Amino acid sequence: MPMNDQGRPSRPTSAAAETAAPRGTFTGNRALDLEEALIFEIGRPDTSGVDLPAPSAAKARLGSLARKAPLGLPGLSEPEAVRHYVRLSRRNYSIDAGLYPLGSCTMKHNPRLNEKMARLAGFSDVHPLQPTSTVPGALELIGEVGRWLTELTGMAAVAMSPKAGAHGELAGMMAIKAALKARGLDKPVVLVPESAHGTNPATAAAIGFEVRAVPARADGTVGAADVRAAIDERVGAIMLTNPNTCGIFEPEVAEIAAAIHEAGGYFYCDGANFNAIVGKVRPGDFGVDAMHINLHKTFSTPHGGGGPGAGPVVLSERLAAFAPLPFVRVTDGEAVLVENPEDTADGETPYGRLTAFHGQMGMFTRAYAYMLSHGADGLRQASEDAVLSANYLRACLSDVMTLPFPDHPSMHEVLFDDRFLDGTGVTTLDFAKAMIDEGYHPMTMYFPLVVHGAMLIEPTESESKAALDLFAATLRDLVFAATGGDSERFTGAPRFAPRRRLDETRAARSPKLRWDKPAAAE
Ligand SMILES: *Cc1c(COP(=O)(O)O)cnc(C)c1O
Numbered sequence: 001m002p003m004n005d006q007g008r009p010s011r012p013t014s015a016a017a018e019t020a021a022p023r024g025t026f027t028g029n030r031a032l033d034l035e036e037a038l039i040f041e042i043g044r045p046d047t048s049g050v051d052l053p054a055p056s057a058a059k060a061r062l063g064s065l066a067r068k069a070p071l072g073l074p075g076l077s078e079p080e081a082v083r084h085y086v087r088l089s090r091r092n093y094s095i096d097a098g099l100y101p102l103g104s105c106t107m108k109h110n111p112r113l114n115e116k117m118a119r120l121a122g123f124s125d126v127h128p129l130q131p132t133s134t135v136p137g138a139l140e141l142i143g144e145v146g147r148w149l150t151e152l153t154g155m156a157a158v159a160m161s162p163k164a165g166a167h168g169e170l171a172g173m174m175a176i177k178a179a180l181k182a183r184g185l186d187k188p189v190v191l192v193p194e195s196a197h198g199t200n201p202a203t204a205a206a207i208g209f210e211v212r213a214v215p216a217r218a219d220g221t222v223g224a225a226d227v228r229a230a231i232d233e234r235v236g237a238i239m240l241t242n243p244n245t246c247g248i249f250e251p252e253v254a255e256i257a258a259a260i261h262e263a264g265g266y267f268y269c270d271g272a273n274f275n276a277i278v279g280k281v282r283p284g285d286f287g288v289d290a291m292h293i294n295l296h297k298t299f300s301t302p303h304g305g306g307g308p309g310a311g312p313v314v315l316s317e318r319l320a321a322f323a324p325l326p327f328v329r330v331t332d333g334e335a336v337l338v339e340n341p342e343d344t345a346d347g348e349t350p351y352g353r354l355t356a357f358h359g360q361m362g363m364f365t366r367a368y369a370y371m372l373s374h375g376a377d378g379l380r381q382a383s384e385d386a387v388l389s390a391n392y393l394r395a396c397l398s399d400v401m402t403l404p405f406p407d408h409p410s411m412h413e414v415l416f417d418d419r420f421l422d423g424t425g426v427t428t429l430d431f432a433k434a435m436i437d438e439g440y441h442p443m444t445m446y447f448p449l450v451v452h453g454a455m456l457i458e459p460t461e462s463e464s465k466a467a468l469d470l471f472a473a474t475l476r477d478l479v480f481a482a483t484g485g486d487s488e489r490f491t492g493a494p495r496f497a498p499r500r501r502l503d504e505t506r507a508a509r510s511p512k513l514r515w516d517k518p519a520a521a522e
Contacts, residue, residue, distance in 0.1 A: 043074020257287025
């Protein structure tokens, strides 16, 4: 084993090669598709990327708290560490690698200009604990993004601190809860349509509301009459997605808003699909009281893999006062950070503190760069192009794939069901796996739940016509393979991915989140 000048091994043992799944080659690699073991399997505690001189005899002041056993962290040389992470990153499908048609997720191109702006030291190096007097530019930027959001949505106020869409839902629903309480109303029920994203009922339930389902109509929309029928004096709010998760603009949304307002309740709108309507419709105009905006969807900042994201929630006049701390208040062009209840002004009655720190600075900077580089007209154009792309795919595919709701035009995403696979022995899941073999990330599958075997495709405005044509042609080829009896291409898929079919149920039910050292390696 090679040793460095300090007598420590300079590279890992061959344990990695031994544990790699045999894939018909000696190394487990397949050409440039490289196998990669866990870092704990390739690293060794006694290997180090740097050789530091032995410490001079500094007096240890940890007393009995000093660590006696080694930390047990895997050690790798610098090139080994770089390779490990680069190899893993090559396993990751990303919007920079190819078309990412995941419906409801708005996986759009993140312009490199955003990255350049986010790396400006004045934004990227801001420390949450540095005095706010040293960061007036960052505060001004937060205020400006907020101003764009309230302008684009036609709303009175915005809470910029939520860190994700679901967190924005929480922030907005807590504002509604506080407003009901301030009015002395006991209205513990929230209406949620069957087609809603799972985060909606989860949010309502998490803060103590009872969730009452509103049935979906056969045409994929929510009916004002059904909402009225579900409303009684106990109903305090409705959570509705518009455009909805079937990719349809709710035709009766204004009537639904009126119904909940007449009953003294509030209208929470899930704004994850805002990309379809920016610059076209202002949610404030159709009666929304609170709506989160996924900056990481509509305003291009990168997302996936759990973050980072940002989910500002815009609030109507009726809820504005309840916006949680911390928030940025802009008066006469000057932005100040309000963190404590004693710093609030007249008419500001925050329901509490939502986050320890304001953020996400990087996401705000990217979103602002996106807004400024597009301008108001460019943002509208992006929405129009996103809707055009989805409807183009719909036109390319609807003669061979089945539309559950053919009577409504699609917004920014097109929803198919699995009737076109009837009798083929191929399921939506099989179809998605075969797409992986073709080099595509699958579309959103089995969501929304109101459609059997749902396939929800959102191409976004980022894709060229050539890219959409190739995608449509690929799906058509797969449809013909399925209906032509080649079910092996589907049930055996993915054939070319680093891993084949995984036991997804077991992975979800009993996830292995911890690596235990194999006994033999002790
Ligand atoms: C993405 C999404 C959410 C949740 O947003 P996160 O940022 O992932 O927390 C909620 N509702 C809908 C419809 C979504 O698409």
